[in-house]
Amino acid sequence: MHDGFESRESWPFECLRCLYVWEEDYVVRHLTDDHGNETEIWLASGVPVQPPWSGLSCPACGAYHLTSFPAGYLARHPELAAAPDPVPLAKVPVIPIKDIAPPVARPPLPRRLLIAVGLPVVAFVGYELYAYMAPIAHHH
CATH class of the missing domain: 1.20.5 (Single alpha-helices involved in coiled-coils or other helix-helix interfaces)
Structure with a gap:
């Protein structure tokens, strides 16, 4: 693979379940091999990740039902991004099993x-x- 070039992309998202809005920053490496085949490697914080349209989940509720906006959309609509960062899923309080009501038959x-x-x-x-x-x- 020959290094082609890198580009930076910011993808704004909205969760269709909890309506949380956030933005993810990516570096995209555009590569071409010796045969002229092109590929892209998506990086988030320097780590290879899936492209933003593939398997991203909401950081607030964990849902996979998301929508994205055009690049720069949140900069033009700051009222959408005014929500505070969500509590990470790992820090959500765990409810002991004895406190959970049994399912209704x-x-x-x-x-x-x-x-x-x-x-x-x-x-x-x-x-x-x-x-x-x-x-x-x-x-x-």
Whole structure:
């Protein structure tokens, strides 16, 4: 690999779960090999990372449902980035298991409902199988 050039990119993000807004800074190394194939290596704080569109999670709540803004968007809209930094996920207080309420058991579905939904499905599948197999049986 031959070193090509490096560029710096800032990607603003918003979590679609908790609405936290933040910005990640990257260095992108653009490389070309002896055959002319190009590749990019993304670095965050000098460490190779996945590109920002691949597998990033919210630092506030850990969700993976994010959206990004165009570069420079937060500089033009500082009111979006005014939220304080979130508490890192590792420092979230741990609730002892004895303090967690047991899950509420779901009542079983009534048999009549299962029959009311299941019988039409079985009838439809049976008819489709019959309609498919009948012409085949008549040809032999």
